[in-house]
Amino acid sequence: MVTGKSDQELHAEDDEENSVLAGDSHASDDQTSKAPNGGFEDQSVESDGLGLITESVRSSDSDMPHDARRVLVHLMRQGSVMASQKPKLFEQLCRYELAIRKHLSEVYLQLVLDQKSGVAFVASIASEHVGNVDDDGLEDEAADSYESATLIPKRTLSLFDTLILLVLRKHYQDRESAGEQKITIDIERLESYLTPFLPITDHASKDRKKLLVRVKEMVKRKVLSTIRGEEDRYEITPIIRYVVNAGFLETMLAEYTALAQEQLNETDLVGSDQK
Known part of the structure; x- marks a missing residue:
């Protein structure tokens, strides 16, 4: 087709037209990115460095205040809060007690709070939906259901651990x-x-090394607390009250004392017979 224009003029017009089209495309992209996002204005789109696009939400869906969530995270990680060790955290726990209780109850946990003693810890609760079986043959399945429905698994104490807890509770009470x-x-x-x-017990003489191992476990369980500058001395925390009931304490100590005396008498009798 004859236009009366030189080849140079025709190339210039093509370049200008392509530039306009590219400009329209970028403008369309800008309009799209600025368009309302249907109520998700708090979301931003970021690249994770691997070419994948992730969304970071600035606002949180939780209705719990930030301080309450901090206390909750500490409880879930550590299991307890002591006013003597974490006074500000304990104060916040008391302030947001209801919200924290509500959240814990949703995962079959309960908050045990003793403001007077300055101690709070998390304990398991049995769900009304766990263990409801119509057939006796499903008892094992019910037990498994309970285990899967709690974040704190059951733990059987050894005789040695039980005796340690009993004498610690007795000392604390006195x-x-x-x-x-x-x-x-x-x-x-x-x-x-x-x-x-x-x-x-399963050892015939005093075994301090074994005792120290069990004491460290008691520290981990927050029954005992280390004292700065005193390596072999520990503080007994108020949690011991809830681990060993006062009435249970006297009964068990009496039974174990009688059992130990009986065992000692049998040992002496065997020794005298051998002579």
């Missing part, structure tokens, strides 16, 4: 009755409390 606020115990005292029960 010192508390005497008016002490901060109740401590050292390893030597703990060993002396356990000595009468040696006949029914």
Whole structure:
């Protein structure tokens, strides 16, 4: 087709037309990116460096205040909060108690809070929907259902652990009755409390190394707390009250004392017969 224009002029017009088309395309993209996003204005789109697009939400769906969520995270990680160790955190826990209780109950957990003693910890609760079976043959399945419905698995204590808890509770009760606020115990005292029960334990003599291992486990479980600068002395936390009931304490100590004495008498009898 003859247009009366030179080849140079025709190329210039083509370049200008392509430039306009590219400009329209970018403008369309800008309009799309600025268009309302249907109520998701708080979302931003980011690249994760691998070519994948991820969305980061600035706002949270949770109706819990930030401080309440901080306390909740600490409880889920550590299992307890002590006012003596974390005063600000404990204060916030008391402030947002209802919200924290509600959240924990949704995962079959309960908050045990003793403001007077300054202790709070998480414990399991049995769901009304767990263990409801019509057939006796499904008892094992019900037990499995309970285990899968709690974040705190059941744990069977050894005789040695049980005896440690009993003598710690006894010491705590006696010192508390005497008016002490901060109740401590050292390893030597703990060993002396356990000595009468040696006949029914699995070791024939004192074994401090084994005792120290169990004490470290008690520290991990927040029953005991280390004291700065005192390697062999520990503070007994108020949690011991809830681990060992006062009425249960006296009954069990009496039974284990009688059992240990019986075992000792049998050992002495066997020794005299051998002579």
